[in-house]
Amino acid sequence: MKRQANDLNAWLTYCHQYLFDNPLCIRCKDFDLDEPAAHVHHIIPLTINELTYWETSNHVALCNQCKTVLDKKLKGGHVNHEFGKG
Numbered sequence: 001m002k003r004q005a006n007d008l009n010a011w012l013t014y015c016h017q018y019l020f021d022n023p024l025c026i027r028c029k030d031f032d033l034d035e036p037a038a039h040v041h042h043i044i045p046l047t048i049n050e051l052t053y054w055e056t057s058n059h060v061a062l063c064n065q066c067k068t069v070l071d072k073k074l075k076g077g078h079v080n081h082e083f084g085k086g
């Protein structure tokens with residue numbers, strides 16, 4: 001099933017609000033660092049279960065660096081957070 005552009009807009013709006021409510025990277029927080037978050041990350045990857053896409057319990061705020069690290073861990077170096085892929 002192909003996602004529509006308005007889903008992407010809704011997601012970006014959601015991310016904006018989420019990062020407003022959760023301004024710091026939760027992974028850096030574990031290291032006592034106050035790093036501003038730049039991304040909303042899915043804990044359970046979408047390729048495994050797309051139903052978790054809008055589950056707030058599946059979202060964490062991450063900075064650029066941590067997002068890159070986690071993406072590499074999850075996908076063996078292949079970074080792809082676009083809609084409708086896979």
Ligand SMILES: [Zn+2]
Pocket residue numbers: 025026027028029035062063064065066067
């Ligand atoms: Zn971080």
